[in-house]
Amino acid sequence: MVCSSCASGTIDSLADKRWRRVLWIALAINLAMFAGEIVAGVASGSRSLQADALDFLGDAANYAISLGVAGMALQWRSRAAVLKGGTILLFGIYVLITTLIAALGDGVPRAETMGAVGLLALLANGGVALMLYRYRSGDANMRSVWICSRNDAIGNLAVLAAAAGVVGTGTQWPDLIVAGIMASLGIVGGSQILRRALGELGQRNAVRPEVSLPEVTSLIN
């Protein structure tokens, strides 16, 4: 599931050194888990692991954009959001297509890899959520962090359920169904981010040089 609202914070909270360090660690963990789930997903033949990696990619982009906010011009923030939305959209399409192609065959993904990596993903998301909560900075939006972490956990649990389903049925179908749902949600989420960011860019070019702070925070989320 692609969160659209992880790790928000305004420029004030980003001036807090400790909070910036927390965001850097969260960025590193999310990037590592993105790569880890892709590699494990390809190696084990699991599409749901690859689909779950989408969320780590989106979250990593959120942390990177949050970290860049203090020094970034508004237009570059919109461009970064375009890049983020576009990448998530393309990646979601890739996972959905490979899932549909896999449905034509009858390979069975390795359930033990799915279970182990799904559990690791759950621990990584839980650890990041605890860290964000523990070191939250004054105006950090903890509600969005909570919603985001909850959605992340639902995605990880769906991978674990798919692994159990693969063991139970001896087929790839539980993996494909979970992957299909998650990739579709990623495509929808990516399109929404992309459309909003493109809209912001167009609006700014057309009418107003000034953008209010709420719009800035909605952009980086």
Ligand SMILES: [Zn+2]
């Ligand atoms: Zn997330």
